[in-house]
Amino acid sequence: MLPKKWVLVPALFLAAVLAVTACQPPAAPPATESVAKILTVGYTTSQTGSYNVSSTRQVNGLNLWMKEVNDAGGIKLSDGTVITFTGESYDDESNKDRVQELYTRLATEDNADVLISPYSSGLTAAAAVIAEQYGKVMITTGAASDATYKEGYTQVFQAYTPASRYLTGAVDLLAHVDPSVKRIAFVYENDKFSTDVVTAAKDYAESLGYEVVLFEGYDSATTDFGPFINKIEATSPEALMGGGHFQDGSTFARQIHEKGVTAGFFALLVAPPEPDFADLGGAALGVIGPSQWEPLAAFTPESAKEAGLEWFGRTGEEFVAAYVAAYDEEPSYHSIGGYVAGVILQKAIIDADSTDPAAIRKAMDALDVLTCYGRVKFDTSAEAHGLQIGHDMVYIQWQEDDAGSLAKQVVWPLEGATAETLYPKP
Amino acid sequence: MLDFIVASLADGLLLGFVYGIAAMGLSLIWGVMDVINLSHGSIMALGMFGIYFAFNDWGLHPYLTLVLVAGAGLLLGILIYSAAVHRVIDAPHLSTLLATFSVDMILIGIGTALLSTSPRNVDFTLGSISLGPITLPWVRLAAALAAILVAALLHLFLYRTRSGKSIRAVANNRAAAELMGIPSSRVLALSFGLGTMLATIAGALISTFFPFTVLAGGAYQLRSFVICVLGGLGNPLGALIGGLILGGLEGIIPAFMETSWVPVVEFILFVAMLLVRPAGLLRSKT
16 A cells, blocks of 8 residues: 555645646637738729829829828738738720720739729729629729619719719709899710719709700810800800810810800809819809819718718828828819728728628628718619719809919808808809 | 801801911812822821920910921921822822821821820910900900911912912922923922921911810811812912801801701711812812
8 A cells, every 4th residue: 555645745736737727727729810911903094185184183092092001001800811902003095995995904814803993984884884794893983974873783882972963052052142043054065974964953953943045065075165155145044054074174164254254153063173273263263163072071070970970081181181291282072082982992891891892892882981071872772773872062163362362162052161152253 | 146146157267267277288288299188187286286385384475486386397397298208299199198197197196105195275365355246365366367467478478489489380280390490399398398387387376275185186187178178279268268168157057056067067068069169169279
């Protein structure tokens, strides 16, 4: 028989070991290794052609977003994946045929994970077909035409307020500044976007009792607006609305000014919100333009809370400062359009917690958020999937500041206005 | 309605003077040497860009720069003739057509590569003048006056100078002119240069009131064809009159139908003239 201590000591030792072991915290699971993933964002830019000015600003905004996200370390998913972004782009020459070729290349050869649209509704319509065909999520920006979202697409999501709501606010503004006005003329670029805008505005104006005295389109390449201006003078409208894109709109404004046409209310698409519009000098004074966004717009986390919405991203002030620092120019709404396309993508990936295209699409469908650009929410019905239904236009007018220089002021809606409307147009 | 028609006609006629200058250039080359200069439009665009860079980059007054642009157009035309047209001048028409087409493609290619196809503006204004129902920008009035002056100088050159008479002689009968001691090759080069000079002048004037791109000359080249047929080949006065007719039509037609119908009417007129009076309103006089 063994001595008692020969049994007791080992037993006590064993018990101690067991006790200590039991008190140890469970071993931590092995650390998740960060997996870096680079998402390719494919898009085209109009480096040449008539859309150059607006497209450049759009791409500047997108690139600013991409740099910010990457510099901040990317998007971290719950499984440890860290997403950063790289852009793949080509010059579409402001040409629809080139867009189709290039987006096909982006989708097939370059294997872009997500697509961002080119600038303009016409080019975007061409790109949307490709995105849908190859099952790539595409966020459209710089593209307001409603028609693209009535095609039954499921991959395409619109950042801009649709064309059908572009000029209806201008009609409301007109009614506010001078209820006695009854005669409106529409002279517009004969392209998809502009035609959609003025058709909706005409219908709205007529529903409010206005008489449309002239409704005529001009070819996109028009440089001589003399015949149209003579027709405008002959029909004596009290308000003139229309235009198209930057080049034709600014030429139209210049020639209207040269001819001394006296319509008291003059609203043009696209061109007036561009900072370059001020280069027209006296021709720009008093011209009104609808804008998707202005630097003066004050969307903040506080305003989101008041509206009962989730806030995401930077404030407008922060965006403006970052844009000016990066590009040494004031951002236009085309700039923030490119930026918010990236913000929308970023939020969708975070909400989906995945880069799976189906999960991103689902997250986009559920999105309802306030950003520095305004509210973003998409129609999820089969008839108009992807149409932007959360965002509203603001209306600017060029006015002289105290120093006599031209400056943009927000004149509508009243709750966002920074100045009274200058009426009649000088 | 009357005010509208008067205003439209005035606008159209002012523009017609500039169209006339552009067409004169094409008509002169066509009439003298039976060459259709397909680079006419791109040379007009060069005139536009000449004013653009002189005004925007160097701050030179557009009307003063016009003289420099005209000189450059003359030299360019002599160069194009020497390099591309001279060797095929006696070949079938297709050869000269292809030669000038090639020059056109080269100019457009270089222009697109260096300048892109983005629109440009010469932000030059002289204000407007109101005459009753008509308000006319001074730049258009100035362009019309410049066009009249150029047409008058061209007429004086062709009818009052030895070189001008040589041009008319070569246009009339090249072989006979050679026998008279006129160096026909040099005369043809000068004629081509005069034609391109007129094209650059027209482009320069247009740049003071319309935006333009490297490709902008094409539309004016088409109009120049119509005007040449209207006015008569090789007849500068005919080209000016043809320009006024076309400009007047472009001003008046929108009074009665949508502006999109203007090119349709213009080219119906073109075909009608070819059928009814192919020699033009004023027959060739060069």
